[in-house]
Amino acid sequence: MPKAQNNPTASQNLSAGSEFWAGVREEVPLIFGVAPFGLVFGVLGIESGLSPWQTILMSSILFGGASQIVFAQLWAAGVPALIVGGSVCVINLRHVLYSASIAAYLRHLPLRWRILLGYLLTDEAYAISIRRLQHEPPGPNQHFHLLGSGMLLWVSWQFATIFGVLVGGTIPDSWSLSFAIPLTFIAVVAPILKTRADLAAVITAGTIAIIGQPLPWNSWLIIAAIGGILAGWLVSRLNHQAGATS
């Protein structure tokens, strides 16, 4: 399919195939982070007492790494369903931002396309395809770029989960593989901390998460998350005001 050897800077009318494969190619480096993450989820899902089918299908139904990990951990801890659901929902609220930022490029598409691309709109696919949409000349097939990045991510996530489910039982506890989860999140969070508001969010969320440990049903997670969001938001507001008045 990718026979077209178009020069991307010269042509604005890339074929659907070249847009699609460009999305796939540009997504590849991110797979090195996503694959171990999916593997860990597969292992953890089984350890948490989910059945293999529940673990594997969760990767299609939720299709959001952090929220799946939290789902499995809270479920294993015997947390009431409402708290599990609420925690997962708060974690996934961030997608509204991606959806808002990419809407201008996709809204003219037929409904079935918007449903498909909405389903594929993960952190990693968004990060890659928004660059093409914002910084390269628009084209009639530009949505195929998101289809490519999103589908590579989806396929990798499913395979990594299945692999984790299959090998999970054979990995000894002494490897402390579940420690890969906080490490994965450290790799996401540490490089994006830039402002004082970000730091306020981190310190508040971390402190509440520790102080709140005795709270029932692991509800410290959702309380710490909301506390961190509020703290970051308040500090950024104060900074804006200070900047506006000084």
Added chain:
Amino acid sequence: MIWFIMIATGLFTFATRFIMLSNGISNRPPLWLVDALGFVPIAVLTAIIVPAILVDPADQTIALWDNPRLFAAALAIIAALVTRQMITTIGVGLVALWILQWAM
């Protein structure tokens, strides 16, 4: 029950991704909401990271000095800041933990 929650949260998650692509909603979300949502990943992930490092999985107590995970995580944070690569960060943290568990 687990299937019900999985499907309900799955539908909610899809809604968060699709909502602004739907024709029913023509406006961008208000700026204060965009600002607040920008802190969701940092806050949520920190709330997962910190107890995973500090709370001892064996007895659920908070461990500081006698805690190999804390030192491994500190090295991983440095690796994340320097390399900005997920695979390196995970590798540094896990290897550090293995060495520390073996040594301590």
